[in-house]
Amino acid sequence: GVAEALAGTDGAAEFEGLPRGWGGVHAEAAGWGGPGLPVHLDAGRTTSLEILLRRTVPVAGRVLDEGTEAPVAGARVTLRRTLDVPYGTATGAIPETGGDPEVVSAADGSFLFAEGCDPESGGRVVAVAPGRRAAEAAFGPWERLQSPHRILLRLEPGATCRGIVRFADGSPAPGASVLVFPGWVLRNAGLSWRTRLEPAGSSLLRGRSGPGGSYAVEGLARDGDYLVGAFLPGRPEISPLDSLHVPPGEAEVQADITLESPGGLELRWRSSSGVPEARVAVRRRPDPGGPFEVSRWVKAGAGRAAFEDLSPGLYEVDLETEGRWDAAEARVEPGASVEVVLDLDAPPSGPGQGAGGVVLDEEGRPQRFVTVSLRTDSAHAASTTTGEAGTFRFRLPGVRGRYWLTAVRGEILGRAGPFEGPAADLRIVLAATGSVEGEVAALPAGPEYGEAEFLVRSDLLLLEGAGPWRGPLTRKVPLRGGRFLLQGLPRGPCVLEGRVGPLHLEPRRVEVLPGRTADLGQVAGAPERKVTGRVVDAAGAPLPEAQVRFDRDGLLRKPFSGATCDAGGRFLVEGVPPGEATLMLSSSGRGTRFVTVPAGGDADLGDLALTRKAHVSGCVRGEDGALHQEGVIEAIPAGGGEAKGTTVPVSGQGSYDLFLEAGEWEIRLLLPGAAAPAVSVRVGLAEGEERREDLRGGRRP
Structure with a gap:
């Protein structure tokens, strides 16, 4: 699985014979x-x-x-x-x-x-x-x-998963890579589960089978739900993912694994008007409601798309072309390729609900090859690109709440929404951007004052959006005689916040007009400050190695905007702006705490207590007793205080895990398409408590 090479004196290294x-x-x-x-x-x-x-x-x-x-x-x-x-x-x-x-x-x-x-x-x-x-x-x-x-x-105490990896004929499979995932990991998994977008930290546990096929994977949580699977590096065999539950208090569980040959899927589509260019997306089911894992464009005239090396299981196939959309389900069997044929002249017959529409310019002309992003109230959901006719389509992820769309191409953008359900005729109009200029008042001389960094907040900017509009916008511009010019800003109201060297610039609100430049006049700056304090546990003992981070909404963040507590639990955070700010305290196995720093100069916050989180988990069932495999668990603090609410998706195995601070909480089950929570329970949690809270109610969507 690992190849190594030594670079020569020119820094060059070469690998040969690598698998595709x-x-x-x-x-x-x-x-x-x-x-x-x-x-x-x-x-x-x-x-x-x-x-x-x-x-x-x-x-x-x-x-x-x-x-x-x-x-x-x-x-x-x-x-x-x-x-x-x-x-x-x-x-x-x-x-x-x-x-x-x-x-x-x-x-x-x-x-x-x-x-x-x-x-x-x-x-x-x-x-x-x-x-x-x-x-x-x-x-x-x-x-x-x-x-x-x-x-x-x-x-803390954990569990070990043991078992034997075998081939389909029952013979042992030595040297297999065994991976154990929490259910949520598959939200971002690749089409074949052996590939992922990025490493999953300790949430992804690994092992390798020995000469007799036996393996042991350590580090599992007691009373946890996992998925377990295996594959052979350099060979096509792969296992389906099997559910694995670690009962409370159990130190060891057994899970035998069978490797199977992968399968394939071939999609063909037809239309009376010919075979147009199409966007084809497939995803494996069941999964925890994540976005499409693989998307592929097929050139005009092809009329088919093939996917190989798929782990056996049930798949959804989506096809969108020239404003038309259809979908189908297909089961991939080991060592075989299944064929799916879609008729674009027939009305859509596949599973799921979608949102689609067209992207236009200000004169009403369709715009092709424009990036369109879909987001929910809380996160980015998916991205796609418009076709020749300027059309796009998404499968909605089934999360309760509102949706927005943003379209981006170069220095122009537009948006649609909010909307709360399926929508087929959405229109996004791209509009030109504007500029803002101004002058930093009383700017000292020196090379550190030759560049300004600005944050732009606008309701048109989406978190984790596409292209240059990824998140609230950060721009660096040169200063000439203290003056600056910000170009390519979205139209409408914006809030600008900036920094020049050690000076933090006051936030200013401005209306950006397409094709025009707004003048902010003079913008005052003040030096950034230092914040000190000590992090302790509930008994007042210091917490060495606790992490303290300066929360700037992920923006204008200096490389060193945090600190690690020393042996006495003390910390020093530099680069804090003169206005009101927020510090985030965290430590392994303990709750996260947000502390408000009042406006002014340098501040000493004294002792700040950080407690252990409580763990709440359970199964989620409908009124008929069947497991819910979709939906969202929402936790809301019932007693006020500093605690913040949180949400987690229901896993594909019908379970959930919440890590909450001590106190009173209301836990709700939200199902797709439902106007009110299907279940609502109130719990009181102590520091470090382990609580099982099964939820039952609502109908399966």
């Missing part, structure tokens, strides 16, 4: 490293990459028992580096265990990765020990990385 498909490439030298790069390998072709290395930071820490704080010796600790996947990449390879450095914790629980990792790309450290649940800690450019960067991992 997606993989990840890492490069490192003594004291140097960088992010992993995804690469897609095609048969008979050579792919070239350039890798930039940066100075690394050593990573050190300790592994402790969650209950007794005693050191854990012999834990396997892995440093998983970030795989730098460009936006829009469909799939990536799961890195094999040999691709990441691994050490064993010493008698005092300590560990050290001397080569460390690139501080600008970050990574995560994962610890697994027999009889313990895996624990992880992420780090990256959002915090100030010390040298060495220190991490504290606490392990």
Whole structure:
């Protein structure tokens, strides 16, 4: 699963005989490293990459028992580096265990990765020990990385999954890669589950079968729901994903796995007007309601699309062309290829509900090859591209709430929505952008004041959108005599916030008009400040290695806008703006706390308590007793305070997991298309409590 090569004096390295498909490439030298790069390998072709290395930071820490704080010796600790996947990449390879450095914790629980990792790309450290649940800690450019960067991992009791991997004829399958997923991981899985968009941290557990086919995967949670599967590196055999439940208190579970040959799917479509260009998307079912995993354009005149190496199971196939859409279901069997034929002259007959329409310019002309993004109240859902007639179509993900659409092409954009259900005749009109200029008042002299960075907030910008409008917009512009010019801004009301060197500029609201430049006049700046404090537990004891991050809504974030607490639990966060700000406190196995920093100068927040989260899990069933496989679990704080609400999807196995702070909570089940919660229960949770709360109600959608 892992190939290695040594770069020559010119920095060049070459690999031969690699299998086709997606993989990840890492490069490192003594004291140097960088992010992993995804690469897609095609048969008979050579792919070239350039890798930039940066100075690394050593990573050190300790592994402790969650209950007794005693050191854990012999834990396997892995440093998983970030795989730098460009936006829009469909799939990536799961890195094999040999691709990441691994050490064993010493008698005092300590560990050290001397080569460390690139501080600008970050990574995560994962610890697994027999009889313990895996624990992880992420780090990256959002915090100030010390040298060495220190991490504290606490392990709680866990479970081990054992079994035997066999071929379909019953013979053992040695050397198979065994992977155990929580159900939610498949939300972003590739078409074949052996590929994923990015590594899943400790949520993805790995093992390998021995000579007799036996395997053991450690680090599972007790009273948890998982999916387990296996494949053979370099061979086509793959297993279906089987459900796995770890009962409360159980330290070991059994799951035998059977490898099968993959199958294929061939789609053909026909129409009385010929065979037009079409967009074909397929996804495997059941899954937890995620977006399409693979999309493919087929050139005009082809009339067919083929998908190979599919794990056996039930699939949905969608086809959209020239404003028409149809869908079908097909079951892929091991070692066989199934054919699906769609008639575009017939009315749509496939599963699901969709939203579609057309993208026009301001004169009403259809616009082809425009990126259209769909989002819900809380997250980005999917993206597509308009066809020759300017049309587009989405399958709605089935989440209760409102939807928005945004279309982007170059420096123009438009939007539609909100809407709450299926919609077939949506119209998005692209409009030209505008500009904003102004002057920074009383700007000191010096090279650090030659560039300004601005944040632009607008209701036209979508989180995780497409192209240049990915999230609220951040722009860097030069300053000439203290003046700046921001171009290509969306029309309508915007809020601008900026930073010049150590000065934070006051937020200003402005109306952006298409094709025109708005003048802000003079914008005042004030120096950024420092915030100190101490993070403690409920008894007042310090929490070393706790993470403190400055929350700027993900924007205007300096590379070092956070800190790690020292041995006494104290922290120092720099670069905090002069206005009211928010700090986020977190630590392994404990709740996340948001603390408001009042406006003014430097501040000392004193002792800040951080408690352990409670874990609530259970099954979700309908009135008839059948498991719900769709929907959303919503948790709302019932007693006020600092706690924030949260939502999680119902897994494909009809279960859910919530990690909540101590206090009173209302837990609701929201089903697709329902106007009110199907179930609502109120629970009181203590710090660190494990609670099972099965939900029953509503009809299956």
